[in-house]
C-alpha cells in the first residue's frame with residue numbers, strides 16, 4: 001500500500017528537525033515539494049537542504065507540486081478557502097496517483113507543525129475518504145513558529161493559570177479576543193496590532209530561527225512603528241516575510 005508521511009520540519013531552522021522527523025525523512029521515496037512561485041524559492045530551498053543534510057543513504061526523488069493561487073476577490077472567506085483547497089486536493093490526488101508507486105512512501109515536509117494553520121492534514125484526509133486511491137498516512141509533529149518565537153524571546157506563552165489564544169491577523173483586526181489573556185498572532189499581513197486600542201505588551205519576531213531573524217519586544221505604543229518599519233523593509237528586501245507575535249495586556 002502507498003504510505004504518506006506528513007513531516008513537521010520546524011519553522012525555518014534545519015536544527016528544529018526532531019529525531020523522529022529525521023527517521024521519517026529516511027523512509028521517503030518521493031518528496032512532494034510545493035511550488036508557490038518565485039517569492040517562496042527560499043522556502044523550497046530549505047526543504048531540499050534539509051533532505052541533503054539529513055538523508056543518509058535512501059534513494060529519493062522530488063516532485064514539484066504546483067500550488068494554485070487563492071482567488072483575491074471573494075464575498076465569503078471560508079468558501080473562498082474551501083474552493084482553493086478543492087483545487088489543491090485535485091492536484092495532490094493526481095500527483096499521488098501518477099508519481100507515487102504502489103508500495104512507495106511519499107513525504108510532505110510541512111512548515112513548523114502540521115497541526116497549526118496548515119491544511120495538509122485536512123486535504124490528505126479528504127483525499128483518503130474519496131476512496132479513489134488507497135494509502136495510509138502518519139503525522140510527525142514539528143517545532144512551530146509559536147514555540148520558536150517564545151524560545152527566542154525567552155518568554156512563557158501563558159501567564160500563571162491563564163489561557164493562550166492562537167489566532168490570525170485577520171481575526172485580530174476584528175478586535176482583541178474577549179476573555180483572552182495571552183494571544184499569539186500568525187498570518188498577519190496587515191499588522192492588526194496597530195489598530196488595537198489600550199495598553200499591550202508585544203513580543204514580535206520575523207524569520208524566527210533563521211539567519212534573517214529579527215526580534216522586537218516592548219510596550220506596544222513604543223515599538224509599533226519600529227515593527228511596522230522593519231517589517232516593510234525586510235519584506236521588500238526579501239520578497240517575503242513570515243512573522244508572528246505574542247501580545248497581551250500588561251500584568252495588573
Ligand SMILES: C[S@@+](CC[C@H](N)C(=O)[O-])C[C@H]1O[C@@H](n2cnc3c(N)ncnc32)[C@H](O)[C@@H]1O
Pocket residue numbers: 011012110111112113114115116117118143144145146185186187188205206207208209210242243244
Ligand atoms: C501558514 S502558517 C504556518 C504555521 C506553521 N505550520 C507553524 O507551525 O509554525 C504561516 C505563518 O506562520 C508564522 N511563521 C512561520 N514561520 C515563522 C518564522 N520562522 N518566524 C515567524 N513566524 C513564522 C507566520 O505568522 C506565518 O504567516
